[in-house]
Amino acid sequence: MPKQARLSGIKSFRCYTKAEAAALVGVSIRTIGNWTRDGLPLLDATYPPLIRGDDLRNHITAQREGRKVKTGLCEFYCLRCRKGRAPAAEMADCKIEGNKAMLMALCNVCEGIVCKPISLARLPEVRSRLDLTIKRVEATL
Numbered sequence: 001m002p003k004q005a006r007l008s009g010i011k012s013f014r015c016y017t018k019a020e021a022a023a024l025v026g027v028s029i030r031t032i033g034n035w036t037r038d039g040l041p042l043l044d045a046t047y048p049p050l051i052r053g054d055d056l057r058n059h060i061t062a063q064r065e066g067r068k069v070k071t072g073l074c075e076f077y078c079l080r081c082r083k084g085r086a087p088a089a090e091m092a093d094c095k096i097e098g099n100k101a102m103l104m105a106l107c108n109v110c111e112g113i114v115c116k117p118i119s120l121a122r123l124p125e126v127r128s129r130l131d132l133t134i135k136r137v138e139a140t141l
Ligand SMILES: [Zn+2]
Pocket: 078, 079, 080, 081, 082, 085, 107, 108, 109, 110, 111, 112
């Protein structure tokens, strides 16, 4: 999973160079360059070009919102397809460990492995809709 840019520490009324912004949010300068090409505003009248703190924060927040994909109870987010997908053949493995359950299946489009955690409370509902193979794992101390 890629590192998530840090929002804390960005001061709205400060301006940052690309290098300062990169260090502040924990991404590379190249990533900041990509963001400015994707619409993160730069103060062009300055040299070096500066990025306003509030613009930086808004850009990261908007990016996060755009990335969120809603998946239904019996849907999985497929990293390869970058979309919510149903499991192939409506089949999934379920690993229960303590009070946590993890569903694992194959994407019905690309056949990549998809998985997601679910609450035990919702397991009966999932079980009624998918062909689940349930495996209980003994918690080790
Ligand atoms: Zn897929």
